[in-house]
Amino acid sequence: MSRRKGPVVIEMDEAAGIGPDKAPPVPDSDTLPEGRAMQTVAVLAAGRRSGPWRLLWFAATALAGFAVSVATWRFVDRLLADNPVLGWIAAALVALFVLSAALVALREMSAYARLARLDRVHAAALAAAGSGDMTAATRVVDRLLSLYAGREDLSWFRQRLAERRGDVFDADALLDLAEAELMAPLDRAATAEIEAAARQVATVTAVVPLALADVAAALFSNMRMIRRIAEIYGGRAGTFGSWRLMRAVLTHLVATGAVAVGDDLIHSVAGGGLLSKLSRRFGEGVINGALTARVGVAAVEVCRPLPFSVQARPSVSGLVSRALAGLFGNRAEKA
Numbered sequence: 001m002s003r004r005k006g007p008v009v010i011e012m013d014e015a016a017g018i019g020p021d022k023a024p025p026v027p028d029s030d031t032l033p034e035g036r037a038m039q040t041v042a043v044l045a046a047g048r049r050s051g052p053w054r055l056l057w058f059a060a061t062a063l064a065g066f067a068v069s070v071a072t073w074r075f076v077d078r079l080l081a082d083n084p085v086l087g088w089i090a091a092a093l094v095a096l097f098v099l100s101a102a103l104v105a106l107r108e109m110s111a112y113a114r115l116a117r118l119d120r121v122h123a124a125a126l127a128a129a130g131s132g133d134m135t136a137a138t139r140v141v142d143r144l145l146s147l148y149a150g151r152e153d154l155s156w157f158r159q160r161l162a163e164r165r166g167d168v169f170d171a172d173a174l175l176d177l178a179e180a181e182l183m184a185p186l187d188r189a190a191t192a193e194i195e196a197a198a199r200q201v202a203t204v205t206a207v208v209p210l211a212l213a214d215v216a217a218a219l220f221s222n223m224r225m226i227r228r229i230a231e232i233y234g235g236r237a238g239t240f241g242s243w244r245l246m247r248a249v250l251t252h253l254v255a256t257g258a259v260a261v262g263d264d265l266i267h268s269v270a271g272g273g274l275l276s277k278l279s280r281r282f283g284e285g286v287i288n289g290a291l292t293a294r295v296g297v298a299a300v301e302v303c304r305p306l307p308f309s310v311q312a313r314p315s316v317s318g319l320v321s322r323a324l325a326g327l328f329g330n331r332a333e334k335a
Contacts (some may be wrong), residue, residue, distance in 0.1 A: 005203075016183060038183060039101050056152045072094060076090045080225050105223035107123065114234065115230065115303075117147065117231060118230075118303060120143075121140065121306075122304070122306070124140050125305065126307060128140050128171060129171075129172060129307065129309070134171045135172070136170070137171035137172070140172065140175065140178070140306075141161070144178055144182055144305060147234050147305065148182065148234060153185070154185065154186075157182055158182070159262070160181055161178060161181040161182060164181070165177065172309075175309065178306065179310055182306075183305075183311055186233055187304075187314070190229050190232050190233070190296075191314055193228045193229055193230075193296070194227055194293055194296030194297070194300075194319055196321060196323070197221045197225035197290065197296060197322070198290070198292045199222045203219060204217035204285075205218075208280075208284075210212040214284075218292065222246065223246050225292070225295070225296055225299070226299045229296065229300060233273055233300075233305060235302040245303075248302065249298045250295065251296060254289065286320070286324060290318055294315045297319070299314070301316035
């Protein structure tokens with residue numbers, strides 16, 4: 001059989017109406033970005049285990065620690081019997097490990113005490129505000145000055161507050177003066193940390209296509225942001241303290257529904273049409289950055305020793321607009 005040469009023409013049935021102009025459009029999601037990375041972080045951090053699960057984890061941790069301790073003791077005891085020199089070296093290393101663990105535990109306890117001190121000052125300021133009790137307001141200001149006594153960056157502000165407090169004879173005015181003098185520089189530093197964290201989360205979400213990379217980046221950035229905010233206001237949170245503080249902040253946000261993406265957040269961040277000009281990945285980055293800013297504002301309210309009165313509370317839309325200014329501008333124009 002001879003093979004036919006030349007092109008093969010296949011006639012299409014014109015009645016089917018198949019053509020480029022008849023092809024259906026490429027499906028595209030009409031749903032707006034939801035900030036899934038931050039939603040996942042909120043669920044992971046704010047989720048509480050039930051009583052049986054917590055008992056199970058405690059028992060498992062205690063059992064593992066007990067088994068490791070017994071195995072270490074037997075190892076050192078056997079090594080002392082076989083080779084005393086190596087045995088004493090192993091015993092010294094175990095003692096060094098125990099000492100290091102004790103120092104870490106003391107540091108964590110100190111961090112917890114520091115955070116509790118902030119809470120007590122905040123509660124005292126809330127009780128003194130609006131009560132007209134000049135003695136209580138004076139006590140709050142004295143506790144603030146004691147809290148920041150070792151801060152070199154606040155020495156000029158402390159001196160200014162000490163010079164001006166003698167001219168104030170009203171409780172609320174004294175608290176407002178303390179807020180204006182001591183909280184203003186700390187609020188600026190905390191705002192810079194929030195903007196940096198929002199920028200990092202938005203960039204990683206928009207650029208890195210790896211699965212769960214945005215969740216890991218959001219978790220790491222938010223934990224570091226909350227820890228830095230606590231340190232700015234005098235908390236000095238440790239590792240476990242930072243995790244506990246993050247859980248407290250996200251639990252509050254989840255309970256109040258502030259982690260959900262609402263129309264107010266979308267319009268304040270999108271500016272009426274920005275998300276329509278961006279790809280969905282960039283839109284997710286913007287929303288994750290905005291939710292990070294929300295977490296930062298909540299952390300400021302938790303860690304700040306004085307409630308907001310004369311100083312303006314940070315705005316999520318303002319924080320995001322400054323953090324993401326020009327970050328997606330070129331890509332948005334090309335889209």
